Amino acid sequence: MQVVLLKTDVLFFVLLALAAFYAFYASRREHLRAPWRQVAERPLGMAAAVVLSAYLVVAVLDSCHFHPRLADNGGEQAYSSEIVSLLDVLVAPLRANVETTYSAPFAVRAYAKEVIVDADGSTRRGYPPLEHGGAHLADPADRGADLAARTAQGLAGAGFAWAALVTVLVAVLARRDARGWRAMLAAVVAGRTRVPWRVVLLTAGLLLALVGVCVTVAPYYHVLGTDKTGNDVLYQALKSVRTGLLIGTLTTLVMLPFAIALGIAAGYFRGWVDDVIQYLYTTLSSIPGVLLIAAAALMLEVYMARNEASYTSLAARADLRLLALCMILGVTTWTGLCRYLRGEALKLREVDFISAARAFGVPHRVIIVRHIIPNIMHIVMISIVLDFSGLVLAEAALTYIDIGVDPSMESWGNMINSARLELAREPVVWWSLLAAFVFMFTLVLAANVFADAVRDAFDPRLREVR
């Protein structure tokens, strides 16, 4: 295979690397470890973290793009022009099982009536069997038993995986605390551990059960039905995870350097620097966000139309549009963080240890890097996690009014957009909408809960009063 690195992939991996670096950095410093330990002790926060990491795994898998190798034609290596990701390979049956049009979840017959030609040549109107959904069944009436068997199989597999996970985790914990395996297990089950492992394991078990059932059932049935063009909805929802996560995280990554640099510069240097930067962010923030996004998206369209020739593939084009959307969203969100950081830097520069550093003649550059930045990082952290859920929701809304991601890109917004008129049909086509909303809701809820835990741990002043 031939690896392809889309622009957003690169940025996403940079982001992951930064996160890994931060984790390493924080793990060696007690003042950073303490708040994270506090986050880890919140049962709801940890459950949310498990859900978030499941989403993250999907997004990472979906960010490893490559051109698949075509069948050998005489020793010469040939690659498909199509770009696929590791996720596509893992869920290949979902991607390949394309029906002609809508079909309900677990359906074996088509959604719409068609003319069916019987074996004896006579024609009648009816619901033809689906090409893939339940195609392995000899008799469609067996569907219930087949589904039950496959579900049980999936649950059993998930159960084994879960048992293995519990065993390994408890063994690791027991070794760390130098306790017996049984004692540790009892502690975990009773919820007597500092980190609420019981909640973590239960959440993981729930996720594993879902994954297990999907693994055994999804290749044979459309678990969440199919959309208008017959594509599997579960596949689309999974592919949308990357779009959603990318918009939530890359936007922050793109705007972070500006917000930090300008915020600190304004607060630390004051004087005319402060005036200029304040003017800049007041001006930008006085334009209503959605209008600025609309204007920028419109201009992006003109720009894309002008440079049509420079996009090698549809994926590259959609990718650029996603990146541009992140940047535009970044421009509209950085002002808030910048204002906070300015205020914090204003306070910090008068603090004794920084006055002392200045008195010793430490250069500004060093003061900022060594003293100011470490002391404002908690604000940056809080704002990253707090912004995330809003950005994921914004993507859906913006895509609906045509200023979001490219229509060819899988995203929850596009799923909702193309499915919303289908509620007027009889019988109602509800599965596409519901899938998009449930996937989005789970992610945003987990993000909100996790964000609250992080905020409470990192900024006691912002903690909600009890």
Place this chain on the structure above:
Amino acid sequence: MIAYVIRRILYAIPILLGVNVITFVLFFVVNSPDDMARLHLGTKHVTPAAIEKWKSERGYDKPLLWNTAREGADRLTDTIFYRNTVRLFLFDFGQSDSGRDIGYDISQRMWPSLAITLPVFLVGLLLTISFALAIAFFRGTYIDTWAVVLCVAMMSISGLFYIIGGQYLIGKLLRLVPISGFESGLVAAKFVILPVIVGVVGGLGHGTRWYRTIFLEEINRDYVRTARAKGLAEKAVLYGHVLRNAMIPILTGVVVVLPTLFLGSLITEAFFGIPGLGSYTIEAIQSQDFAIVRAMVFLGSVLYIVGLILTDISYTLVDPRVRLD
């Protein structure tokens, strides 16, 4: 006070000028008018003459900042920047790219917008503040915990879900009101009810949680303890002391959005087919009408700045300690 307001208005001028420069750069420097013309006319089979004609019809054929072909003041005024951007300061929005008078359109379309946003704002404010006060009354109990959980869950649901769900449930299944559309006059009520309900419910989670935090912050203050110590009933404490003192943080968030209510909501209006300014903007985006989008960006900024000034003025009204000078 009047001097303060005048000074604030003067401060607003450079900011609005900045907004204009941003839109100008976005619309005319990042992409040249030629690109816009090509997007409108199509990239293939388009003659340079057609592009020139498109540009001259809309006044985009002039130099950007400095017209060397003219004499005197015309050098500055007969340019794209002056004609399409500076004139916005006089609220002279000019003509849209399709030849309609933008100022007239805006004056017509802001009323439907207001018919939705104003009830959503008022009812929403009333409900969220009442809920938040009730939760604050039960603080520390299970009711409080579960109310917060409910708020977070409601916040996590996409606004689109509320709209689509509301349309499906109330419009299609129960057939209580039309799913979308608008009429002027009193008949409008039946079209307005559904978007208002959806708007209020959609904002409930976030609003309630936000006001709860504000109230709880006030509840832990010394003056509340004093009020309780002198034997006031909890109700009197909440309404008489906490609510009144919480007015300042509440006002910060509330007054600033008042003027922007005129702009309507892009998404709600698009879904419910309401001919307000929100759908005006969306139509402009979809038909790539640059003049309208520019006008709306400017108008939005003006209204936001008006909101900021109103916020400051309202402080003096609710809090005698605040003096503006």
